[in-house]
Amino acid sequence: MLSRRHRKWPVGKTRVATFLFAIGVIGLALLSPIDALSDELFSVHMLQHLMLILAAAPLFAFSNAHLVMLRAFPVASRRVLGHAVAAIPGVRQAAHKRASAWIAAAAFVATMWFW
CATH class of the missing domain: 1.10.287 (Helix Hairpins)
Incomplete structure (x- = not known):
């Protein structure tokens, strides 16, 4: 280690x-x-x-x-914050999906184009 x-x-x-x-x-x-x-x-x-x-x-x-x-933040505070955020439903799944950034970018471009 x-x-x-x-x-x-x-x-x-x-x-x-x-x-x-x-x-x-x-x-x-x-x-x-x-x-x-x-x-x-x-x-x-x-x-x-x-x-x-x-x-x-x-x-x-x-x-x-x-x-x-x-x-x-100090390491101890980062750990507490990380555990608190990870307890929120769906956060872990969303954090591991790389495609969501591309979907957000495409939605942004489409919105700007439409506007």
Whole structure:
């Protein structure tokens, strides 16, 4: 058995970087001059929406944001939280289905296309 120091965290550096990039996109959309200009120009306001919908949201989804954010908690708290969430019916089955992400992406594209 591997010691605690050598165990690999299930979230790689790429996913952590993607999570941080998503936070950066949100910061750019909501805390930059784009936000100040969005009060005057509707087109810039819609640019904010596109940044949040088409950039930040998929980046969060790809990064497995929930796992990245769990790193902020101590191990004991992560275990308690993990057991509590796993007790919710259907969570374990949904977590193991990779196809659900593709179904969600297809539903998103269809909704945006229809809208």
